Amino acid sequence: MSKGTVVLAYSGGLDTSCILVWLKEQGYDVIAYLANIGQDEDFEAARKKAESLGAKKIFIEDLRKEFVEDFIWPSVQANAVYEDRYLMGTAIARPCIARRQVEIARKEGAQFVSHGATGKGNDQIRFELTCYALYPEVKVSLFHYCFFFFPQSQAPPDLYLMTKNPADSPNEPDVLEMEFRNGVPIKVTNETNGISKNAPLEIFSYLNEIGGKHGVGRIDIVENRFIGMKSRGIYETPGGTILLKAHLDIETFTMDKEVRRIKQGLGIKFSELVYNGFWYSPECDFVRHCIAKSQENVEGKVQLSVFKGQVYILGRESPKSLYNEELVSMDVQGDYDPCDASGFIRINAVRLREHHRLQGFSGKKQ
Amino acid sequence: MSKGTVVLAYSGGLDTSCILVWLKEQGYDVIAYLANIGQDEDFEAARKKAESLGAKKIFIEDLRKEFVEDFIWPSVQANAVYEDRYLMGTAIARPCIARRQVEIARKEGAQFVSHGATGKGNDQIRFELTCYALYPEVKVSLFHYCFFFFPQSQAPPDLYLMTKNPADSPNEPDVLEMEFRNGVPIKVTNETNGISKNAPLEIFSYLNEIGGKHGVGRIDIVENRFIGMKSRGIYETPGGTILLKAHLDIETFTMDKEVRRIKQGLGIKFSELVYNGFWYSPECDFVRHCIAKSQENVEGKVQLSVFKGQVYILGRESPKSLYNEELVSMDVQGDYDPCDASGFIRINAVRLREHHRLQGFSGKKQ
C-alpha cells in the first residue's frame, strides 16, 4: 500500500532520477513535475525517463510567461541586486517553480513534495519556504544521501551558456530603445535593424539574445548565503543586466529624489528577502506592494547601446519627467533666485558652525 | 582703504578672472588660490594671469597626495556611489580644495573667501558648507552676476578627457592584481608587464591610466541635486571604477554578511552626505569612523582584467577570508548536518504558515 503521493520537482538529471527511484522504493507514489522557465532542456526525453523510472504521472509546465510577468518584472521594478552585484536569476525562479508544484500537489491530493536541491545551497531554502508558505500542511520529503553521488566540483569547459566572450563579441554595437510604463518594459526596438518586441516574454527573450551576443552580464563573485556561509558564484544575466541599467535610468529620471531614497532601501530589502527565499512572505508582499506604488510615474523611453560586455545609456525622454530644462540651465535664471541658495546654505551651516564652536570650547582640534 | 582680504579659489578661466577683477573693484584685497588635485592645467600661466589682474598674493597648492589619502581612500572604503551610479569625483574634491583655502585664509588673516561655483550647482553648496564648518566666522563673498558671461551650454567636441572610446581601446586586456589592507589598496601590479605601484598617489594615478586606456568608467546619467532639481551629468571615473569593483569584491570576501548589511546602509548615507556637501559635519565624521572600523579585516588580493570599458573580477585571496572551502563544498559534509537545515527552514516557516492559516480564516485568497 502506498505511503502517499509525492510531487517531485524533476529535472531529468542524475540526482532527481535517483530521488524518484528512492521514493518509490520507500513506498510512495511519485508525480514527476518539470518546469520550463526558459532553460535549454529536452523535456520529452525527461518525460520518457520519468515514465521508465515509474512515475505515476508527469507534468511538464510551461512557466515562461508567468516567470517573466510575475517574478522578473517586480524584480526589475525593485532594481533587485543582492549584495550590490548578484541579479538573482535562480533565486527568482525558485518560488515560481515551487508555486506550480504546490498547485499540482493540491490538485492531485498529494501530501508530499520533494526536490533535488541540496542541504547547503540556498535553493533548498527557497524551495521549501515557498512550499510551506503556500501549502502549510505539506510535508517535504528529503533525500539527503543522494548527494554523495555528485561529481567532483569541476568547472565545465565552457561555464557560460548564454553569453559570448566579450573578446569575441561583435565590433558593432546594437542600439536599443526601451519603453517603460509603471516601471516595466512595454516595448523594445532595435534601432539598428528595426526589430521590435512588445510582449513581456518576447521582450525578455530578446534582451537575453542581444545581451548574450555582446557578452553582457557575466560576473564572478563571492556571495553570502542565507545560512551564513560564503560561496563563490559565477553567473551570467544578459537580459537582466540590460533591464537593470535601463530601469535605473528611467526611474531616476522620473521619480522624486526623496521617494527614490526610500524606495532604494525597500529595493535592498526586497533583494535580501528574495535571495533568502521569502518571496512568499507577508513582508515581501508588503515591500512589493510599496515598490509597485513607487513605479506609477516611471514611464518613458531609454536609448542604450550594447557593446563588448557593456550597456551604455545614450539618452532618455519621458512625459512624466521631473527634469525641467529651463530650471536647471546655468544661464537662464527663471524664477530661481541665487540669494535663496545662500540662505539655504547658511541655514544648513547653522548646525555645523555650532558644532565647530563647541569643539573649540572643549579644546578639541578639528 | 581695503574692505578686507578675500581668498579666491582661482582657476585661471574666464569666470574666476572676472570675479577677481570685480572683487578688486569693490575694494577688496584678493589672494588667488589654485589647487592642484590632478587636473590637467597650466598652473604657471594661471599664476601670471592672476598677477596681471592684480592679485596681492598667489598660492598654488599641490593637494594630490592628500586628495587621494584623505578623501578618495575613505570613499573607496565606503563603496561610495550616489544614486546607484555616480562615483562623485567632483563632490569629493570640493571639501579637499576648500579645506586648504580656509587654512590659507586663517593664516593670512583673511575674513572672506570666494569662488566661481554658481548658484544652481552642487559645488557652491559643497564649497560653502566646508568653509562655514571649518571657519565658522568666515564670510563668503558672492559674485552672482558674473555667470551671465557663461557660454551657451554646448557639448565640447570630445567630452571625455581621461578615457578612450571603448570601441577604440586595445584588443588585449590588462590584468591587474590589487592588494588591499584596511579596505584601501596598498599595491597594484600589472601582471601583463610587471609594473607595480605602492604609494597611494601612484596607485591611483596608475589606475586612472589603465582605466582610461580601456575606456572604463564613462556614464551618462540624470542625477538629483541637493537643491531638488534633476540634472544631466556625463562623467568619467576610470580609476575610481576599478577601485570600486575590486574593493567590493575583497570586502564581500572578508566581511561578515551582517556587518556588511549595516555597513552598506552607512555607505549609502556617506554617499548622500558627501554629494550634498557635508563631508565636514558631525554625522559624516561619525559615519566615516564606523566605516573605517568595518574595514579592519578587509585585506587580501584581487585579480582583475580591464578590457573594452569593463572590469572583470578573476579571483581573490585573503588571509582573513571567512570563506571556508571545506564547509561550502557540496560533496564534503564536514560537521554540517543537513538535518539542521531542515530545522532552520521549518522554524523560518512557522511565521509564514501562521500567516497563511490566518488568511484562510479571513477568507482571503493568496
Place this chain on the structure above:
Amino acid sequence: MSKGTVVLAYSGGLDTSCILVWLKEQGYDVIAYLANIGQDEDFEAARKKAESLGAKKIFIEDLRKEFVEDFIWPSVQANAVYEDRYLMGTAIARPCIARRQVEIARKEGAQFVSHGATGKGNDQIRFELTCYALYPEVKVSLFHYCFFFFPQSQAPPDLYLMTKNPADSPNEPDVLEMEFRNGVPIKVTNETNGISKNAPLEIFSYLNEIGGKHGVGRIDIVENRFIGMKSRGIYETPGGTILLKAHLDIETFTMDKEVRRIKQGLGIKFSELVYNGFWYSPECDFVRHCIAKSQENVEGKVQLSVFKGQVYILGRESPKSLYNEELVSMDVQGDYDPCDASGFIRINAVRLREHHRLQGFSGKKQ
C-alpha cells in the same frame, strides 16, 4: 490701487493683528482667515477685531473633523513620534491649516498668503512648504520686523492647559476599551461608566478629556529643529498618548513581525517628514500610502487603564491575531518539533563559529 490680495492666517492676537495693519499700510487687501482645530479661542471676538482693523473679508473655518480624520489618524497609524518622544500636535496642525488657507486664496483669487510664524521656528517652514506645494505660484508675504514686539519669553503661570497635574488627578483609574479597524480607532467605551463614542472627532475629544483628567502626556524635552538648532519644548498630548499606546499594542498583536520592522522604519521617516514640514511632498504621500497598506489587518480591541499620568495596557483581542495560543504554550507541543529549534540555532551559529575560528587564526582575543 491695491497691490493684490493677501490671505492672512489670523489668530486675533497681537502679532497677527500687527501684520494685518502693516499689510494694509503696504497697500494690500487683506483676507483674515481663522482656523478652528479645537483650540480654546473666542472666534467671534477675533472676527470683530479683524473687521475693525480693516480686513476685507473674514473666514472662520471649522477644521476639527478633517484635522482628526486626515491628519491625526494617519499619524496614529504611523506611531508618529519625533526623536523618540515628541507626538507632534503642532507639526500635524500646520499643513491642515495651510491647506484650507490655500484653498481660500485660490477661490478668492489672492496671490499672497501670510502668517505670524517667526523665522526661527519650525512652524514657518511647515506653513510655507505646504503653501508652495499646494499653490506653487503663491507668494509668501513676510513681516519679519513685527516680531520685535514680542514679549519676553516667560513661562505662563500654568503652562499646561489640557492636563491636570498627576499629583492632583483622581485616585481611581478610567478603564477604556478601544476598538480599531485599519489601524484607526472606530469606537471607545469607558468601562467604568458605559460612555461610548464612535465618530472620529468625538473619539479624539473624549480621549483628550480622559487623558487630561488623569494628567497623561506631559513632556519636557529638548528637540532638534529642522534648521539645525536645538530648542526646549514643553508639550501635553493627552489623547495622542493614549492613542499611541493602544495602537502600538494592537499593531504588534496583529502585524507580522517582519512587516512591522519595515513599517517601523517608515514610521520614523514619516515623523521626520511631518516634523520638518513635508506633509505635502511626494515622499510623504508615498510613505503614508505604504503605512496605510500595512494597517489592513490592524483591527481588534485593546483594554487599558488611565491613571496618574500613565496608560496601562490590560489586554487585547482580535479576529486577525497572529497569536496562536496553542503554538505558543510551553506545555502543548502541537506540530512544533524541538529538534527544529536546535537546527535553527546551529545554522544561525555557522557564521558565528567561523568568525571565532578566523579570529583565532589571526591571533586576536575575544
Place this chain on the structure above:
Amino acid sequence: MSKGTVVLAYSGGLDTSCILVWLKEQGYDVIAYLANIGQDEDFEAARKKAESLGAKKIFIEDLRKEFVEDFIWPSVQANAVYEDRYLMGTAIARPCIARRQVEIARKEGAQFVSHGATGKGNDQIRFELTCYALYPEVKVSLFHYCFFFFPQSQAPPDLYLMTKNPADSPNEPDVLEMEFRNGVPIKVTNETNGISKNAPLEIFSYLNEIGGKHGVGRIDIVENRFIGMKSRGIYETPGGTILLKAHLDIETFTMDKEVRRIKQGLGIKFSELVYNGFWYSPECDFVRHCIAKSQENVEGKVQLSVFKGQVYILGRESPKSLYNEELVSMDVQGDYDPCDASGFIRINAVRLREHHRLQGFSGKKQ
C-alpha cells in the same frame, strides 16, 4: 566510564534538577553552575541540592558587577528597546550568564554545556548562540523531554516582584539628579534626601529600588519571538526605565541631530540583535563600537522626578550642549538672518513645486 563533562546552568528549581539527574543517568559528569545576576535566590540551598543530586563540582558566580558594566551600560547607550516597548532584561542577562559558563567549561575541560531553557522560548537561542560563538567546538546537551513536567501556565498571585502597584506607591515623588559621561551614568543623587551613588552596580541597584518603590516600568505586551511566534510578556524594569528616559534626554541635548538619526537606526538594530541572541556576533560587536563612539559627548546632568509609575524629566545641563540659548531665542536675532530661512524654504520647495506642476500636466488631482 564517563561520556564526558557537562557544565549545566543550574537554578535549583525543578527543571534543571531534573536535567542534572538525567545527565548523570546518561553517563555524564555534571558541573552545576549558578549565576548571580541580582535575582532573589537562596544560592546556598541550591548548592546543597546540586550536591545531593550528584554534581561533581559547583560554581556559584557573582556576575552582578559585570552584568551592569558590560551588558546593561551598552544597552543604556543604545536606548535599547525591542519593538518600541520591551527593555529586554532577560535578553541581556543570557549572554552574560553563558559567557561565564563557557569560561568554566574551557577551564574544566568540559566539552558539553546544558541549560533548562525550553525549545519555544528565546532564551534557548540566546544561550546556545553565545556558547557556539565563544566556544565553537562545544556541544549543547539537550533535554527536551523534561519540559513535560512543567506546571500549567498560571499567573502567580503577585506577578510583579520588584515594583509596587502605582496605586499603592508613595504620594510624594523622589527627585533624582543623574550625571552621565560617555552616555553612561556615573553618579545618581536623590535630591530629596541627599543619598548618592557612584559605582555602576550601586547606581543600578538604587535606581531599581527607587523605580520599584514608585511602581515604574511595568508593561504587558505581546512581542514577536525570533522563531516567528507572538507571545505575551509581562515585565517590570524599574531601574532600566529611569535610565532609558534620562539617557534619551541627555543624549538629545548633547548629540548632533543627524548623528542622532543614524545612531537611532543602529540602536534599533542593536535591540533586535540582542533580543534574538546575537550579543556575541560580528555585527553586534560592530554596532556596539559605533554606538559607543556616538556617546563621546553625551555628558551632563539630568534632573527627574519619579512618581506613581512615571518618570518626569525636569531639566538638564551639560558642558557639551549644542543648545545655544542666544541662537534659539525668538527675540534676540544674533547673527541669524530671517532672510536665510526664506531662502532655505524656497530651495526646499523647488522640488515640491515641480512635483505639483508635473501632476498638473498629467491631469492628476492633488
